[in-house]
Amino acid sequence: MIEDEMHLVGANHAEIEAQVATHPFLIGMSASHIRLLADCAMLSQFTAGQVIFHKGETANRFYLIERGRVALESSTLGEVVRIDEVGAGDLLGWSWIFPPYVWHFDARAIEPTTAIFLYGTILREYCENDPTLGYELFKRMSEVMMRRLQAARVRLSEAMKNTSRQE
Numbered sequence: 001m002i003e004d005e006m007h008l009v010g011a012n013h014a015e016i017e018a019q020v021a022t023h024p025f026l027i028g029m030s031a032s033h034i035r036l037l038a039d040c041a042m043l044s045q046f047t048a049g050q051v052i053f054h055k056g057e058t059a060n061r062f063y064l065i066e067r068g069r070v071a072l073e074s075s076t077l078g079e080v081v082r083i084d085e086v087g088a089g090d091l092l093g094w095s096w097i098f099p100p101y102v103w104h105f106d107a108r109a110i111e112p113t114t115a116i117f118l119y120g121t122i123l124r125e126y127c128e129n130d131p132t133l134g135y136e137l138f139k140r141m142s143e144v145m146m147r148r149l150q151a152a153r154v155r156l157s158e159a160m161k162n163t164s165r166q167e
Helices: 013-022 031-039 120-129 131-166
Strands: 006-009 041-046 051-053 061-067 069-076 079-087 106-109 113-119
Touching: 013 031, 013 041, 013 113, 031 041, 031 120, 031 131, 061 069, 061 120, 079 131, 113 120, 120 131
Parallel strands: none
Antiparallel strands: 006 041, 041 113, 051 106, 061 113, 069 079, 069 106
């Protein structure tokens, strides 16, 4: 099945649940929470160069990367700047959980990529009904956000040093 430019791959529910349960981002979550996550998950594939989402679009999903690499990019004065890369074992997209639910960067597959696609709009409802699920996801996403913000700070600092050396 193809939805827009994203290739969705069929798998039975037990297979999806097993993949969700073993993804590094979700290791240690309760079985009941894994079942809820699997209820709104499906497998997806992206070809090298394929855009996964664009800045400004509605953030109604996120991805657990299983294989491949994805670039997070921003355009500044018409020039594309790579902000970060995510790969196997990583989370792609946290804007689905924070209002106003829009992407802040573009995401593009650098190489063929396989991911678990999770419907964020459904998952937000699950989190409203089960605050322990919401809190667990928020804690895990916060760790990812802090790690990426620190890495971005280091890259920015290095870029500023390189710029000042060139002047």
